[in-house]
Amino acid sequence: MPLPTLLAPPAPLHVDTTPDHVAIIMDGNGRWARERHLPRTFGHRAGMKAVREVVEGAIEAGVKVLSLFAFSQENWQRPPAEVSALMQLLEEYIARETSELAGRGVRVRVLGDLQRLSPTAAAAVAHVVERTADNDRLVLNLFISYGGRAELVEAARRVARDVVEGRLSADAIDEDAIGARLYTAGCPDPDLLIRTSGEQRISNFLLWQLAYTELVISPVLWPEFGRQQLFDALREYQRRDRRFGRVPA
Numbered sequence: 221m222p223l224p225t226l227l228a229p230p231a232p233l234h235v236d237t238t239p240d241h242v243a244i245i246m247d248g249n250g251r252w253a254r255e256r257h258l259p260r261t262f263g264h265r266a267g268m269k270a271v272r273e274v275v276e277g278a279i280e281a282g283v284k285v286l287s288l289f290a291f292s293q294e295n296w297q298r299p300p301a302e303v304s305a306l307m308q309l310l311e312e313y314i315a316r317e318t319s320e321l322a323g324r325g326v327r328v329r330v331l332g333d334l335q336r337l338s339p340t341a342a343a344a345v346a347h348v349v350e351r352t353a354d355n356d357r358l359v360l361n362l363f364i365s366y367g368g369r370a371e372l373v374e375a376a377r378r379v380a381r382d383v384v385e386g387r388l389s390a391d392a393i394d395e396d397a398i399g400a401r402l403y404t405a406g407c408p409d410p411d412l413l414i415r416t417s418g419e420q421r422i423s424n425f426l427l428w429q430l431a432y433t434e435l436v437i438s439p440v441l442w443p444e445f446g447r448q449q450l451f452d453a454l455r456e457y458q459r460r461d462r463r464f465g466r467v468p469a
């Protein structure tokens with residue numbers, strides 16, 4: 221008798237078609253906490269554990285770049301107590317995980333408007349970035365105080381400065397010239413974007429870089445998203461037919 225579908229083993233992950241770059245909008249911490257009658261900050265703390273598990277899963281799957289949207293520019297408008305709890309969690313994550321990340325060959329980069337960070341958060345960020353700078357097994361991009369439109373505005377300013385100061389001619393402005401002035405310069409565009417908690421929005425994340433990225437929306441709230449859910453999303457990606465606007469060969 222065939223196994224009922226629920227008991228069938230998951231399809232294997234094909235290592236050769238693992239996406240190089242996976243980006244994640246980690247959403248649903250607040251709802252996870254509300255379902256348990258807990259303060260929102262408990263949801264963020266549980267979300268930090270999910271970050272740990274997903275980083276491990278990404279290494280295991282052979283992902284090269286993992287980009288996590290941890291704190292948006294818009295998040296500064298949340299109640300001060302929640303902003304402060306999120307910043308403390310970031311510092312705690314760095315304090316707890318830096319050695320482990322460094323030992324596992326993870327290079328951490330932190331991208332966003334970092335001038336808005338408190339001196340202690342900025343120092344923690346500088347420490348983990350510097351300590352892991354020589355690693356190359358997995359690049360972990362943490363987007364903090366980040367907004368996609370703000371990143372494009374900043375890139376436009378850089379282009380304008382380079383034109384005014386004679387380093388770039390107006391006719392030489394092309395997609396590469398813009399890409400080279402984004403926070404993500406030198407990093408390949410995401411192959412896969414996962415958003416958790418069922419919401420179907422980009423929310424000002426990587427507006428330029430997501431042009432041809434495959435989207436997977438997971439209904440799972442972020443604190444419950446782990447290695448298995450990551451692998452499910454990678455399998456879903458492996459079933460996609462990426463055409464980049466062209467017709468199939």
Ligand code: FPP
Nearest residue numbers: 246247248249250251264267268290310313
């Ligand atoms: C969105 O859930 C999540 C955030 C705004 C913060 C993400 C932070 C973490 C996962 C923990 C810390 C991360 C690191 C890298 C240390 P939400 O609060 O919008 O949830 P809701 O939509 O259910 O209210």
